[in-house]
Amino acid sequence: MDNATEARLREMIDRHDIYQVMLRYGRGLDRVDVELTRSCYWDDAIEDHGHFVGTPDDFIAWAHGVTLRFKSTTHAIMNHSCELDGDDAHTETYYLFTGVAEQAPHLMSTGRYVDHFQKRNGEWRIANRVTVIDGGYAVSDFSDGAAPSPYLPGEHPASYDRNDVSYQRPVRPRPVPPK
Numbered sequence: 637m638d639n640a641t642e643a644r645l646r647e648m649i650d651r652h653d654i655y656q657v658m659l660r661y662g663r664g665l666d667r668v669d670v671e672l673t674r675s676c677y678w679d680d681a682i683e684d685h686g687h688f689v690g691t692p693d694d695f696i697a698w699a700h701g702v703t704l705r706f707k708s709t710t711h712a713i714m715n716h717s718c719e720l721d722g723d724d725a726h727t728e729t730y731y732l733f734t735g736v737a738e739q740a741p742h743l744m745s746t747g748r749y750v751d752h753f754q755k756r757n758g759e760w761r762i763a764n765r766v767t768v769i770d771g772g773y774a775v776s777d778f779s780d781g782a783a784p785s786p787y788l789p790g791e792h793p794a795s796y797d798r799n800d801v802s803y804q805r806p807v808r809p810r811p812v813p814p815k
Contacts, residue, residue, distance in 0.1 A: 650725070651718050653760045654753055658729050661749075661762075662711035668700045678754060678761045684809030685767040686791060691812065692762075706735040706743070725753040725760065728802045741774035752806035766807045768792045768800075 637645075657676050664673030677683070677692035688698050703709050714730040728750050735743040747769040754763040769792070791810070792801045801807060 647720060650720055650755070650760065654718055654725055654727060655716055657753070657760055657762065658713050658716065658727075658749070662713050662731075665699055665703060665711050666709050668703055670696055670700065673699075676762055678756065678763050681762050681764055682809040682812055683762075683765050683767075684791070685765070686769055689810045689812055703735075706737055708736045710734045723755040724763075724806065725751075725755075726805055726807070727751045727753060740776045742776075743772070744775055745772040746770050748802065750802045750804070750807045764807055764809050766792055766801050766804075766809050768802070 660672055661676045663669070664671075664676065673696050674692060679692070681692050683690060683692060683695035685695060685699075688695060690698070710733070712732040712734075714732060716729045717727065719726045728748050730748050731746070733743070733745040733747075737743070747767060750766045750768060751762050752764045753760050
């Protein structure tokens, strides 16, 4: 095998491994699986997610608390772009979140995970994340044709230019507030 082919294969494997972290993340949140969700982050990562900024452990406790308010949740992982730079990667992954409550309103949110991944000891994990909430909706019931009620996006509004957080290299989450 020539060097160019070997380099392409390494790149494909790295991209695959990073995408697998994203899928593991969605499953971990939807199954309230602390160990699975935690396996997606390096210990020193910062999660900047809507109104939450903090460590992976604090985020997971917060996120799982939110999940348990619903009868069921789905984190759909969609469009995914990945720029590799040695042992660093910069990714943008679109998501669609639904939370079905016992009684309406239900929740639907769309947005993007903007991540700085790092490969340490041969393993890719999230080093820092900024979640861009592009839209969120309280939904009474889709079956009756009712339109969802919009609510305001999170702390990182989308921008149609290079001011969008997805262009930061590496992404810079807000500082973790003191406890």
